[in-house]
Amino acid sequence: MKCEIKFKDISLYLDGRYSQKKREALQVHIADCPRCSKKVDEIKTLRASLTRLVPIEESSGFDFEFNRSLDERLRYRKEHDWKAKIQGAASNIMDSIVMPMPAIVKVAASFILVFSLAWSIRAQALQKMPFIEFSAGEARIYRQATNNWIATRPKMRLKAGDKIKLSAGAVVNIASKGRYKARIKDESLIVLSKLNSGLRNIDTDFSISYGKLLVNTTDKFKGSSMRIYTPACDAEVVGTAFIVEVFQNRTWLGVLEGRVRLLSKVHPLKAGSVKRLSTYVSAGQEASTMPYLYSTVPKLLSNREWKTMLELYQLVEKPQVMLLLGTGPNRVDEFLERPIPVYIPDAVRRVTPKELLEAIDIVKQATREGNIELVKKNTLRLQGLLERYPSPQYSVEILMFIASQLHYVHDYIAALEVLEKVSAQYPDSEFASLAQCSIATIYQNNFKDIDKARMIYSQLITTYPGSADAIRAKEMLSPQR
Amino acid sequence: MEVENIVIRAQEGDREAFDELYSEYKRPILNYLYRFIGNRHCAEELTQETFIRAYINLHRYEPRAKFSSWLYKIAGNLARNFLRHASYDKRVRPVKVDPYATGEFLLTENIGTRERGPAERAQAKETKALIQQAIDHLPAHLKEAVILCDIQELSYEAAAKIMKCRPMTVGSRLWRGRKKLAELLNYIKNGE
Numbered sequence: 084m085k086c087e088i089k090f091k092d093i094s095l096y097l098d099g100r101y102s103q104k105k106r107e108a109l110q111v112h113i114a115d116c117p118r119c120s121k122k123v124d125e126i127k128t129l130r131a132s133l134t135r136l137v138p139i140e141e142s143s144g145f146d147f148e149f150n151r152s153l154d155e156r157l158r159y160r161k162e163h164d165w166k167a168k169i170q171g172a173a174s175n176i177m178d179s180i181v182m183p184m185p186a187i188v189k190v191a192a193s194f195i196l197v198f199s200l201a202w203s204i205r206a207q208a209l210q211k212m213p214f215i216e217f218s219a220g221e222a223r224i225y226r227q228a229t230n231n232w233i234a235t236r237p238k239m240r241l242k243a244g245d246k247i248k249l250s251a252g253a254v255v256n257i258a259s260k261g262r263y264k265a266r267i268k269d270e271s272l273i274v275l276s277k278l279n280s281g282l283r284n285i286d287t288d289f290s291i292s293y294g295k296l297l298v299n300t301t302d303k304f305k306g307s308s309m310r311i312y313t314p315a316c317d318a319e320v321v322g323t324a325f326i327v328e329v330f331q332n333r334t335w336l337g338v339l340e341g342r343v344r345l346l347s348k349v350h351p352l353k354a355g356s357v358k359r360l361s362t363y364v365s366a367g368q369e370a371s372t373m374p375y376l377y378s379t380v381p382k383l384l385s386n387r388e389w390k391t392m393l394e395l396y397q398l399v400e401k402p403q404v405m406l407l408l409g410t411g412p413n414r415v416d417e418f419l420e421r422p423i424p425v426y427i428p429d430a431v432r433r434v435t436p437k438e439l440l441e442a443i444d445i446v447k448q449a450t451r452e453g454n455i456e457l458v459k460k461n462t463l464r465l466q467g468l469l470e471r472y473p474s475p476q477y478s479v480e481i482l483m484f485i486a487s488q489l490h491y492v493h494d495y496i497a498a499l500e501v502l503e504k505v506s507a508q509y510p511d512s513e514f515a516s517l518a519q520c521s522i523a524t525i526y527q528n529n530f531k532d533i534d535k536a537r538m539i540y541s542q543l544i545t546t547y548p549g550s551a552d553a554i555r556a557k558e559m560l561s562p563q564r
Numbered sequence: 565m566e567v568e569n570i571v572i573r574a575q576e577g578d579r580e581a582f583d584e585l586y587s588e589y590k591r592p593i594l595n596y597l598y599r600f601i602g603n604r605h606c607a608e609e610l611t612q613e614t615f616i617r618a619y620i621n622l623h624r625y626e627p628r629a630k631f632s633s634w635l636y637k638i639a640g641n642l643a644r645n646f647l648r649h650a651s652y653d654k655r656v657r658p659v660k661v662d663p664y665a666t667g668e669f670l671l672t673e674n675i676g677t678r679e680r681g682p683a684e685r686a687q688a689k690e691t692k693a694l695i696q697q698a699i700d701h702l703p704a705h706l707k708e709a710v711i712l713c714d715i716q717e718l719s720y721e722a723a724a725k726i727m728k729c730r731p732m733t734v735g736s737r738l739w740r741g742r743k744k745l746a747e748l749l750n751y752i753k754n755g756e
């Protein structure tokens with residue numbers, strides 16, 4: 084007969100874990116079975132030898148060592164336990180705010196705190212992400228996730244890799260709240276190739292295959308970056324408003340404010356290897372480039388181009404009348420060359436008296452017709468209206484506008500009067516130095532009074548040493564002239 | 565009941581009360597750790613660490629379980645971490661089950677001195693070294709059961725509380741530990 088009893092059974096039997104009945108049965112079996120009784124002996128011996136192991140005693144100095152290390156550890160914790168300090172301070176504050184508070188309320192409050200914090204950080208990050216503000220005409224967007232072209236709709240958030248395709252006559256406005264606004268127009272294919280959002284800034288890269296992109300950045304853009312890749316160049320933005328147009332691989336860039344760096348790719352045969360040549364295009368200038376060719380030298384925007392650039396101001400409206408002028412040292416020439424265009428945003432239009440706006444339109448019309456009498460009459464009326472309704476939003480700008488119109492119709496004396504008014508009444512405005520510079524230029528060119536001109540130039544250098552017009556004045560005073 | 569009162573006093577910050585607990589339990593913990601690890605110096609270090617942790621975390625102890633079980637739990641965790649540590653193998657673990665070929669600590673350790681006479685003492689010493697070495701070769705969970713039930717002579721229930729398992733699991737680990745130990749010590753030839 085084969086014995087079915089296992090090591091496990093004997094071990095548990097010896098430990099007294101079996102019921103009375105089973106124990107008795109095993110007892111009977113063990114007495115008969117020599118194999119099992121041998122196992123019992125073995126386990127008993129093992130147990131006995133384990134039990135007989137004499138406990139060791141701690142070595143001398145053990146207690147002393149223990150007390151020393153405990154004290155040391157406690158001291159260390161006291162010094163380094165900043166968590167406990169913060170917790171203590173926080174709980175003190177909590178206790179002082181709400182005295183007895185159940186634990187569940189505390190837990191709930193901390194959850195709400197953590198969630199609201201996370202939510203606000205997320206909202207902050209999302210707020211900066213560009214989205215479609217407005218779209219008209221046939222505009223479609225390709226998204227890799229959906230893998231097909233879908234129609235654009237407002238409030239759609241853009242992701243890196245999105246392609247936007249517009250048919251003729253369509254417009255899509257893209258906005259990154261507080262950072263920049265961009266507009267895609269007409270027949271265009273533009274890819275949002277990169278989109279990185281930091282805590283404060285946002286880096287956006289667009290690639291234009293063909294079409295037109297208008298960008299206007301705001302003051303908060305500082306620290307963010309934007310690059311625009313076209314078949315012919317890369318344009319890098321330094322806080323600015325500009326238009327990029329790609330037509331049959333030719334890239335045209337017009338800048339209204341700030342400046343844009345244009346990196347053209349030069350053909351390997353011309354430059355040894357593909358080389359990037361950078362040109363800075365400043366405010367009021369335009370440049371164009373073709374693939375693998377040097378870009379054209381930036382030159383002043385033509386009148387017709389100015390008009391197209393006006394659209395940029397519709398993107399980011401500042402509550403301020405704008406004179407469409409560059410900011411460089413040559414702005415005097417621009418200012419005196421033609422009747423300077425003025426742009427009145429809707430925000431200003433709403434708060435400006437109607438008769439003032441009408442008067443401006445009449446002056447514009449009269450200048451266009453070359454009706455000197457009408458221009459003189461209406462500029463006088465406009466000056467009267469400005470005195471009646473002065474406003475920091477437009478006073479200086481409209482006076483400069485008047486001066487420009489008067490100069491254009493060759494009424495230099497009246498123009499001088501207005502310019503002197505600007506430099507006397509608004510010495511802190513950004514146009515004060517321009518007004519002085521214009522006065523000097525008028526004396527020099529139209530009255531041939533060089534001494535008077537030189538005097539005003541040197542005055543200008545001392546009064547506005549940092550301005551762009553001072554650079555111009557220094558140029559005019561230099562001995563070569 | 566008396567122990568619980570001392571614990572409560574210690575929890576209130578009474579260092580003397582903690583010292584009482586320390587002198588009460590230091591030896592069982594030391595022996596438990598010694599059997600677990602097989603190295604006296606490391607066992608002493610870990611015993612000190614056990615009591616330091618107990619002191620720091622005394623506010624977390626709830627008198628639902630016995631204080632000693634709580635201490636054993638801390639010590640067991642420390643010992644398991646210690647054994648898991650990579651450097652352990654190089655430092656203490658004997659490589660072969662051969663008392664004459666092992667590191668000196670096994671032969672110099674004073675495991676038991678109940679026997680009289682030089683020959684008997686040498687024989688006993690050898691056996692005890694062999695037993696400790698066999699214990700060293702058990703997996704941690706079997707080792708824990710053998711140490712608690714057979715060496716420290718705790719009941720299944722008390723051991724179960726320390727090992728965080730059911731009493732029958734202790735029983736099963738115990739018989740498997742014993743079997744393995746017996747195999748290692750050549751009490752059983754060719755297994756079951």
